[in-house]
Amino acid sequence: MQDDEPLEEWARRREERQAASKGKRRAVPLGDGPHRGAHVAPDAPRAIEQWTGTEWTVVGVVESLAAAQALLYPPPPVQEKPAEWDRPAMGRGRGRHRKPTSPEERDR
Numbered sequence: 001m002q003d004d005e006p007l008e009e010w011a012r013r014r015e016e017r018q019a020a021s022k023g024k025r026r027a028v029p030l031g032d033g034p035h036r037g038a039h040v041a042p043d044a045p046r047a048i049e050q051w052t053g054t055e056w057t058v059v060g061v062v063e064s065l066a067a068a069q070a071l072l073y074p075p076p077p078v079q080e081k082p083a084e085w086d087r088p089a090m091g092r093g094r095g096r097h098r099k100p101t102s103p104e105e106r107d108r
Contacts, residue, residue, distance in 0.1 A: 021051055023050065023051065024051045025072055026056070026072070027046040027047070027072060029045075029046055030045045030061070038065060042064060042065040043064050044064070044065075045064070046063075046064070046068040
């Protein structure tokens with residue numbers, strides 16, 4: 001931040017940063033003691049929290065780390081492959097550079 005930056009510019013940039021992070025979610029282990037890594041106690045329930053722009057709010061609870069990961073990181077949608085176009089039959093010969101057979105030769 002520049003020392004002579006107007007307050008309006010700073011507030012606008014801060015609002016943009018907060019808006020960009022809104023809706024992000026995280027899983028927090030529920031249990032006794034301090035927070036530890038997500039891999040510790042994978043069977044412990046997890047609170048799903050969502051960032052509102054100013055604070056984390058609880059939006060749900062799941063039964064384990066695997067359920068939290070399935071919720072936070074769903075598999076990408078399966079994309080269908082486009083249909084193959086109708087290729088002409090290849091002519092006689094071998095190799096990659098064969099010419100397609102003409103309709104007159106195919107009728108013979």
